[in-house]
Amino acid sequence: MPAPHHPIQLVLGLSVWFAWLSVTYGLLAVACEFAPPPAEQGARTWINLALLLLTVATAALLLVWANLCRRADNRDPSRRFIARLAAVLHLVAALATLGMGIKLLLLPPCL
Numbered sequence: 001m002p003a004p005h006h007p008i009q010l011v012l013g014l015s016v017w018f019a020w021l022s023v024t025y026g027l028l029a030v031a032c033e034f035a036p037p038p039a040e041q042g043a044r045t046w047i048n049l050a051l052l053l054l055t056v057a058t059a060a061l062l063l064v065w066a067n068l069c070r071r072a073d074n075r076d077p078s079r080r081f082i083a084r085l086a087a088v089l090h091l092v093a094a095l096a097t098l099g100m101g102i103k104l105l106l107l108p109p110c111l
Contacts, residue, residue, distance in 0.1 A: 001065060004072035005079035009086030013062055013093035020058040020097055024051055032110035039108065047109040055101030059094045066090035 002008050028051065037045040069087035074080040 001068065004069040004083040004086065005074050005076075007082060009065075009069060009082065010089060013065060013086070013090035016058065016062060017093035017096055020054070021100070024054060024101075027051065027054075028109060036110045037108075039110075042108050043104070043106055045109055048104045051109075052101065052104045055097060055104065059097045059101070062090050062094035062097065066094060 001012075028047065031047045031050075035047075037047060066087045069083045069090060072080075072083040074083055
């Protein structure tokens, strides 16, 4: 991870969220095409478990980054602004990841 006050931080969290979203739906489509679980199994399938683990790992990474940016000790106001804004953006990306990942607990994977 670059320094908390580096401008790349402003797009890093949302880029990771977008990558998670793309990988999650791509893996879901491939898994449902080649190894669909029985419909009566509901949401408790190996597909949902694998995607849930990926979701939790991604959200944890984003929350760690948010905490690192929030705790950055910057005396320069412009650096402090970037670090704090990056912390908020990482937090938003983590919440979006968890919010979309909650469906994995409720819905069967291959509808």
